[in-house]
Every structure is written in C-alpha cells, then in structure tokens.
Amino acid sequence: MLSLLARLFKALNSEAAPGQVAFGFALAMIPGFTPLFSLINLVVLLLACILRVNFSAFILGVVVFSAIGYLLDPVSAELGEYFLTLPSLTDTWTQLYQNDWMRISSFNNTVAMGGLVISVCLLVPVTLVSRILILQYRKRVLNWVNRLKIVQALKATKFWSIYSKFSEYS
Amino acid sequence: MTKWMRWSGLLGFLAVVGLIAALFIFLLPFLIKSGIEFAGTKLAGAKVTVDDADVTLSPLGVRLQGLQVADARAPMMNLLEFDEAIADLELAPLMIGKAISNELSVSNLRFHTERETSGALEVVTTEDEEEKSPSLKEKASEALPSVDEVLARETLGTPQAGEALKSAWSENSQRVDQAFDKVPDDNSIAEYEDRIRAITSGRLESLEDFRERKKKLDDLKEQFKQDREAVRDARDVVRSAKSEVSEKLAALRNAPSEDLAYLKDKYQLSGAGVSNITGLLFGDDAANWAREALYWYEKIKPYLESDSEEDAAEQEDEKAPRLAGRFVHFPSDDPWPDFMIRSARLTGPFDGGQLVISGRDITHQQTVTGRPAVFTASGDGLQKIGDLDGRLVLNHTLGNSKDTLTLAISDWKMAPLNLGVAGAKLASSRVKLDATAEVIRGELDADLDANVTQAKFTGDGQTLFARELNGALQGINTFNVDAGVTGRLKNPDVSFGSDLDRQINSAISQRIRAKQDEFEQRLKNRLNDTMSEYAGEYADELQLLAAMEGSLDDKLSALKDLASAELEDFKAQQEREAREKLDAEKAAAEEKARKEAEARKKELKDQAKDKLKNLF
Numbered sequence: 001m002l003s004l005l006a007r008l009f010k011a012l013n014s015e016a017a018p019g020q021v022a023f024g025f026a027l028a029m030i031p032g033f034t035p036l037f038s039l040i041n042l043v044v045l046l047l048a049c050i051l052r053v054n055f056s057a058f059i060l061g062v063v064v065f066s067a068i069g070y071l072l073d074p075v076s077a078e079l080g081e082y083f084l085t086l087p088s089l090t091d092t093w094t095q096l097y098q099n100d101w102m103r104i105s106s107f108n109n110t111v112a113m114g115g116l117v118i119s120v121c122l123l124v125p126v127t128l129v130s131r132i133l134i135l136q137y138r139k140r141v142l143n144w145v146n147r148l149k150i151v152q153a154l155k156a157t158k159f160w161s162i163y164s165k166f167s168e169y170s
Numbered sequence: 171m172t173k174w175m176r177w178s179g180l181l182g183f184l185a186v187v188g189l190i191a192a193l194f195i196f197l198l199p200f201l202i203k204s205g206i207e208f209a210g211t212k213l214a215g216a217k218v219t220v221d222d223a224d225v226t227l228s229p230l231g232v233r234l235q236g237l238q239v240a241d242a243r244a245p246m247m248n249l250l251e252f253d254e255a256i257a258d259l260e261l262a263p264l265m266i267g268k269a270i271s272n273e274l275s276v277s278n279l280r281f282h283t284e285r286e287t288s289g290a291l292e293v294v295t296t297e298d299e300e301e302k303s304p305s306l307k308e309k310a311s312e313a314l315p316s317v318d319e320v321l322a323r324e325t326l327g328t329p330q331a332g333e334a335l336k337s338a339w340s341e342n343s344q345r346v347d348q349a350f351d352k353v354p355d356d357n358s359i360a361e362y363e364d365r366i367r368a369i370t371s372g373r374l375e376s377l378e379d380f381r382e383r384k385k386k387l388d389d390l391k392e393q394f395k396q397d398r399e400a401v402r403d404a405r406d407v408v409r410s411a412k413s414e415v416s417e418k419l420a421a422l423r424n425a426p427s428e429d430l431a432y433l434k435d436k437y438q439l440s441g442a443g444v445s446n447i448t449g450l451l452f453g454d455d456a457a458n459w460a461r462e463a464l465y466w467y468e469k470i471k472p473y474l475e476s477d478s479e480e481d482a483a484e485q486e487d488e489k490a491p492r493l494a495g496r497f498v499h500f501p502s503d504d505p506w507p508d509f510m511i512r513s514a515r516l517t518g519p520f521d522g523g524q525l526v527i528s529g530r531d532i533t534h535q536q537t538v539t540g541r542p543a544v545f546t547a548s549g550d551g552l553q554k555i556g557d558l559d560g561r562l563v564l565n566h567t568l569g570n571s572k573d574t575l576t577l578a579i580s581d582w583k584m585a586p587l588n589l590g591v592a593g594a595k596l597a598s599s600r601v602k603l604d605a606t607a608e609v610i611r612g613e614l615d616a617d618l619d620a621n622v623t624q625a626k627f628t629g630d631g632q633t634l635f636a637r638e639l640n641g642a643l644q645g646i647n648t649f650n651v652d653a654g655v656t657g658r659l660k661n662p663d664v665s666f667g668s669d670l671d672r673q674i675n676s677a678i679s680q681r682i683r684a685k686q687d688e689f690e691q692r693l694k695n696r697l698n699d700t701m702s703e704y705a706g707e708y709a710d711e712l713q714l715l716a717a718m719e720g721s722l723d724d725k726l727s728a729l730k731d732l733a734s735a736e737l738e739d740f741k742a743q744q745e746r747e748a749r750e751k752l753d754a755e756k757a758a759a760e761e762k763a764r765k766e767a768e769a770r771k772k773e774l775k776d777q778a779k780d781k782l783k784n785l786f
Contacts, residue, residue: 035495039265042187049179077495084498097500100262111495 016054018138022130024053025061026123032065033072033115039105040116069115076114083113199223202232213469214249216240217289231258231271240289241282248285252518253278263506274511279518279525317692320433328425328697332704335418339708342411346718349404354397359725362732365390373743394733398726405722412715419712422705426697433693464659467573467609470564499538507535522553536566556581571611579603593636594629594643607655614662616655622670623648646673 027048031041048058069076084093096102106112145151154160203223210218221236238251257271264270354362369383369390499505514529526548531541542565549558557580565572582601600623607616625647629640649670657663 046180046183049183050176051179052174052176055179073495080495081498090500093498094500094502097502098504103506104262104265106266106497108498108500109495110498114495 018131018134019127020052021054021057021134022127023051024048024055024057025130026127027053028058028061029065029119029122029126030116031062032067033069033076033119034112035106035109035115036066038112039101040107040112065119072115072118073111076118077110078114079117080110080112080114083117084108084110195225195227198225202234206234206237210239211291214239215242216245216249216291229258230261230264231256233257238285238289240285242290245288245290246285248280248283248289250279250281251283252276252280252516257511266506268506268508268510270506270510270512272512274514274529276514276516277518279516279527281518281520317689317696320693321696324429324433326425326429326432326697328422328429328700331418331422331425332700335415335422335704335708338414338418339711342407342414343711345407346404346411346715349400349407350718352400353404353722354400354725354729358397359728359732362390362394362729366732391733394729398729398733401722401726401729405719405726408715408719408722412712412719415708415712415715419705419708422701426694426701429697430690430694433690467659505539507533507538509533509535510539520549520552521555523549523551525549525552525558536564537568540567542567542570554583554585555579556583573609575605575607575616577603577605594627594640597626597628599623599625609659612659614655614657614659616653618651618653618655620651620653621648622651625649642673646670649673 027044030044034040048055083089093108096107107116200223202225203220206220206223207218217238217240219236219238220234222234224233224235225231226233234255236251236253237255239249241247241249255274255276257274260270260272366387369387510531510533511529512531514527514532516527516529518525528546530544531539532543532545533539536542542563545560545562545564547558547560547562549555552558557578559576559578561574561576563572563574565574580602582603584596584599584601586598587596602621602623603618604620605616605618607614609615627640627643627646629636629643649668651670652667654665654667655662656665
C-alpha cells in the first residue's frame with residue numbers, strides 16, 4: 001500500500017519544470033477561491049491528476065489560495081451576485097439550471113460563481129508570474145536557502161529523509 | 171496530447187474518489203441516524219431516537235426503523251412513533267447536499283404512546299413562578315359565599331356606625347347628667363308655687379306687711395333666675411346631645427342599605443357572568459387546545475420561508491459566512507430546495523380505525539419550489555370521532571405568507587369532560603365540528619362551529635352557583651358553540667358564542683335572581699339586626715332626651731310664670747277697696763229703682779184691663 005502511494009506521489013511530483021509547477025500552483029486558485037466540496041473542484045482535481053502539472057505545487061496552492069479566498073469571499077459573493085442577477089444572462093443561467101450536472105456544479109452559488117470568475121481570469125497571469133518567480137528563486141535564492149542553518153537542521157530530521165526518499169523516485 | 175496527459179494520475183484520482191465514496195456510503199446510515207436524532211431533538215425539545223437507518227443503493231433511498239419522538243412536556247410519553255419509514259432519494263441533488271425525496275411512506279404511525287425510558291433532555295429548566303390570575307372557573311367557584319362568610323370577611327359600615335353611636339351616647343349622657351344635677355326638680359317647683367301663693371294671697375294688713383312680702387318675693391325671683399339659667403344650660407346640653415345622637419342614629423340606620431349596596435355590587439352574579447357561561451365551561455380547554463396547536467405551529471414556523479423583509483434579511487445574513495454564499499434559483503420544473511419530500515403518505519392505527527396523512531411538496535424553502543406544502547388527514551369510521559377530514563396548507567411561496575387549516579369531524583363522542591367549574595361535568599355528548607383557521611403574516615383568524623347533541627351534564631357542586639348551574643344544565647341536551655380566535659399569534663383574542671348561553675340564561679337567570687334576592691334579603695336582615703342591636707337601645711334613650719327637653723321647657727315656663735307673679739302695694743289695695751264699696755252701693759240703688767218701675771208698670775196694665783172689660 002505504501003509503495004503504491006509512493007509510486008503515485010512519484011508520478012504526481014515528477015513534473016518539476018517551472019511551467020508545470022507554475023500551472024499546478026495557479027490551477028489551485030479555483031478550489032481555493034470557490035467552495036471546496038463541489039463538482040467543479042472535483043473536475044479541477046481530476047485535471048490536476050491527469051495533466052502533467054506538479055501536484056505538490058497544486059496542494060500548496062490550494063492551501064495558500066484558500067487562505068486568500070477566505071478574505072476574498074465577500075468580493076466573490078458580490079461578483080457572483082452581479083453575474084447571476086444580470087438580466088442579460090438570465091436566460092443562459094436558466095437554461096443551465098435545467099441541467100442536473102450544471103446544478104450539481106453549484107454554478108448558481110454566488111461565492112462559487114464569483115470565485116470561479118476571479119480564478120479563471122487570474123489563471124494565466126498567475127501562471128506566468130509564478131513561472132518567473134520560480135525561475136528567479138532557483139537562480140538566486142535556492143543556494144542561499146540551502147545554506148541557512150534552519151534548513152540544514154530541517155534536512156537532518158526524519159521528515160526530510162522520508163521526503164528525500166520520495167524525491168528519489170522523481 | 172500524451173505530452174500533456176498523465177494517465178496514471180487518473181487511476182490515482184479514481185482510487186481516491188472511490189475510497190471517499192465508499193467511506194461516505196459506509197458512514198451514511200450513521201450520519202443519517204445521527205442527523206435525524208440531533209435535528210429532531212433540537213426541534214422537539216425532547217429525545218428523538220431511531221433504532222436503525224439503512225441506505226439502499228438501487229434505488230437510492232433511506233429506510234428508518236423505530237423512530238420515537240418524546241413529548242417534551244410528558245417525557246414518559248411519545249408524541250409519535252412509527253415502525254418504518256421508507257424514502258427514496260434523488261442522487262443528483264444529494265451530491266450537493268440537498269435531500270429530495272419523491273416519495274416517503276410511513277407505516278404504523280402512532281400518537282401519544284408510552285415510553286420505557288424518559289425522553290426528557292438533561293436541561294435544567296426554571297419554571298416561571300408568575301402569579302396566575304384566577305381563571306374564570308376559579309372566579310365562578312367563589313362567586314357567592316355564604317352570608318356569614320361575607321359578613322366575616324368584609325369591613326362594613328353598620329357595626330362602625332353602631333360603635334360611633336355608642337361612643338357618642340356615652341359621652342353625652344355624662345354631660346346631661348351633670349347639667350341635670352343643677353336643675354330644680356318637680357318638688358322644688360311645687361314648693362316654689364306654694365311659697366308664691368303664700369306671699370301673694372291674703373289681705374295686706376299694713377305697709378309693713380306689704381314690704382315684708384315684697385322682700386320674700388324678690389328673693390324667690392332671684393332663685394328663679396338662677397334656676398332658669400340652670401334649666402337653659404341643661405336644655406342646651408340635652409339639645410346638643412339629642413342632635414348628635416340623632417345624627418349618629420340616622421347614620422346607623424342608613425349604614426345597612428349602604429353596606430348592602432356595596433355587597434350586592436361585589437358579590438352579585440352579574441348578567442355578564444351568566445352570558446359568558448360557554449367561555450366559562452369550555453374556555454380553559456379551548457385555550458389548552460389552542461396552546462397545543464400554537465406550540466407546534468411556532469416550532470414549524472421558523473422553517474417556513476416567505477418573501478417577507480425578515481427573509482430578505484436572512485438572505486443577507488447568508489452572504490456573510492465563509493464559503494456559504496447564496497444560491498440564486500431560476501425557474502425550473504424540477505426545483506431543488508435543500509430538503510423536500512414531494513409526496514408523503516403516513517398511515518397508522520387511530521381511534522379504532524386507520525388514519526391516513528398525506529403530504530405534498532413538503533419543504534422549508536417554498537420560495538424555491540413555488541408551491542405550498544399541503545397536508546391532508548382523513549379517517550373513516552373512527553370509533554370516537556366518526557369521519558375526520560383535515561387539510562393544512564402552508565403557503566410561503568414568493569409573495570405569500572398564508573397558512574390555512576380546515577378541519578371537519580362528523581361524530582365526535584366526547585369523553586367525559588370535567589368542566590372544572592362548579593363540579594359540572596359533561597358526562598357524554600356527540601359533537602359535529604367544523605373549524606377553519608388562517609394565519610396571514612402572523613395574524614390569526616380562526617372560527618369553530620360545534621354542534622353538540624345528546625349532551626348529558628352531571629355535577630355535585632355544593633355552592634349556590636354550582637347547584638343552580640347544574641340544575642340548569644340538566645335540562646339541556648343540544649347546543650351549538652361558536653368560537654372565534656383573532657389577533658396576533660402570541661396573544662390572540664378568544665371569543666365564544668353559543669345558544670347554550672341563551673338556554674342557560676333562560677333556565678338559570680330567574681333562579682339565580684331569586685337566590686340573589688334571597689341572599690340580599692338575608693344580608694339585609696343581618697345588617698338590620700346589627701343595626702337594631704345598636705340603635706334599639708339608643709332610640710329609647712333618644713326619646714328620653716326628647717322628653718327631657720320637653721320637661722325642661724315646661725320647667726322653664728313654670729319658672730317664668732312664677733317669676734312674673736307681683737305683689738299689690740298697700741295704697742292701691744285701699745283705693746281698690748273704696749272703689750269696690752262705691753260700686754256696690756250704686757248697684758243696690760239701681761236695683762231698687764228698677765223694681766219700683768216694674769211695680770208701677772204692672773199697676774197701669776191692670777187698670778187698662780178693667781176699663782176694657784166694662785166696655786163689652
């Protein structure tokens with residue numbers, strides 16, 4: 001069972017190119033800005049699994065963007081309210097509402113709609129910015145970080161040995 | 171394409187999702203059971219227990235076994251229980267946490283069953299120890315106490331007036347006694363008369379004799395003057411006493427009528443009391459039934475949505491929590507509220523027959539479904555109530571907030587109903603009942619018409635009211651009752667109308683009035699007796715005072731007469747005697763002359779007669 005999980009993590013974390021890490025991170029905005037347990041996020045999880053993106057970056061992104069999303073919820077709700085009550089879109093929403101799967105997606109929830117709109121709009125910019133930051137990090141900061149005593153102490157822990165063991169698979 | 175895809179990840183995804191789904195299905199029965207018990211307990215305020223909950227996958231549904239809802243007000247009783255409930259569940263809404271069932275069937279539903287263990291929650295409740303105002307029944311039971319009780323409990327004016335008279339008499343009698351000590355008695359007056367007579371009678375022999383008598387007379391007059399002052403003082407004291415005692419006596423004589431007026435006002439069986447006899451008989455029970463209905467309505471009400479401002483406020487509140495948001499619903503033939511039972515059928519034994527309760531579109535979000543929740547209850551040939559037809563419509567759709575109940579019972583054989591007033595009991599009766607109730611935006615408007623036949627009243631009350639009421643009820647076997655309830659839900663006005671009032675009125679009013687008159691007469695007699703106890707003694711005393719006053723007036727008059735007696739002086743006596751002698755001589759001369767004139771006249775007459783004889 002553990003070896004099966006290890007192989008799974010190996011497969012998921014094998015994509016370490018800056019673009020793959022950046023997109024995995026940016027994709028996490030959608031579950032971060034919208035209600036977590038929804039059909040949309042199940043689809044996003046599926047995408048994160050089957051697309052060649054860095055899964056660790058995705059998980060990290062979910063944590064980071066959930067925290068941001070907590071603060072962003074009022075804005076998401078206002079934005080979702082605006083779109084869902086926009087008269088010109090009413091027919092579209094009404095048609096979508098007739099479909100069970102669309103309704104399961106909770107598209108008619110104000111926070112979900114607002115969060116989805118924000119995260120989709122920011123998906124490409126965040127991917128690009130993240131990619132630049134990752135490149136700069138690897139070039140300028142990684143060596144300096146590795147020399148930090150706290151990092152060295154961390155690497156001496158059992159946790160790091162387990163992490164390294166998984167990393168060897170990648 | 172394969173450059174972008176990682177198909178091994180799909181396996182991982184399916185494995186994780188499958189694991190979660192399996193875990194969810196495994197835990198679902200427990201979650202359902204716990205959820206029903208938790209939410210039900212919160213709603214009912216007493217324990218709600220489910221013996222077992224199962225989830226069926228094809229078709230997707232839930233089966234509950236052995237649900238019991240304890241009665242918060244009687245923890246050893248269940249409000250209801252059933253053996254089994256089966257509900258299907260729609261998968262798609264369930265995936266987003268919405269429980270929608272197309273059909274719910276409940277079998278062997280029973281009401282008010284006994285529990286083996288207490289269903290009370292372990293919550294310390296403090297009962298309100300508000301002082302209850304006496305109910306109509308309590309008021310009626312103390313409506314007419316006995317005469318002795320009334321006289322013992324009331325502070326009345328008659329005894330007080332009697333005591334005031336007694337005190338006034340005691341005070342004045344002392345003053346009268348003191349004043350009378352100075353007044354000459356009858357013997358003294360007689361003695362005065364004798365002495366006056368002695369002084370003023372007899373011939374004055376000389377001037378010296380005259381002077382001596384004059385001095386005695388003046389001394390007596392001085393004495394008379396003092397006595398007259400004493401008599402005047404005594405007369406004033408007596409008049410004052412008489413006035414004060416008369417006043418107190420008049421107050422005492424008026425006191426019984428004033429007391430009687432006060433007691434009549436306080437203890438009468440008023441016309442209003444008799445005309446509201448239906449409210450008296452059924453009021454408390456009706457209030458209990460209404461309280462029971464309102465208790466459950468208030469429990470349900472928070473879960474009924476409408477488009478009111480309050481709901482708008484609630485919707486605003488929904489925006490605030492993290493990850494909640496608001497669901498904007500659009501027109502659909504298949505709306506998905508958070509919870510809905512499209513159709514429910516509950517059956518169970520009831521009153522020797524079968525009760526069938528049906529429900530349609532049962533949800534707390536009627537603004538989503540756009541349809542009101544409708545409940546119907548029917549039972550045919552029930553032992554105690556005959557046929558039952560009830561319909562409850564809870565309409566809280568967009569723009570509406572109206573709940574309507576109609577209820578018809580064809581032949582309710584009422585169990586002996588202890589009316590609790592005057593020991594009266596409705597031993598048996600048959601009731602045909604029609605009721606309607608509407609609650610529109612918190613305003614209640616309900617009407618109830620009950621036609622009661624074959625009524626048999628019994629009663630063993632011992633009070634006047636009880637005896638008269640029971641006597642009147644014995645002759646009544648058919649009557650109608652109309653009840654109306656209007657106003658705010660928490661404080662409705664209840665009114666009763668009934669031809670029972672008229673029937674009782676005609677039967678009881680005359681008897682009550684006669685008894686009332688008798689009661690008043692007895693009260694009056696007792697008050698008059700009390701008055702007489704005081705007044706009887708002092709009325710005689712008052713007459714005595716009046717007599718005293720008269721006596722003093724006589725004495726004063728006598729003394730005045732005595733004081734006016736005068737002694738003739740000596741010179742005047744001489745002149746009077748000379749004048750009397752002259753008058754006597756003059757009278758004798760006149761008599762002699764008259765006799766001589768008559769003799770001459772007779773002589774002439776005889777001569778004339780003789781001359782006439784000679785002529786013939």
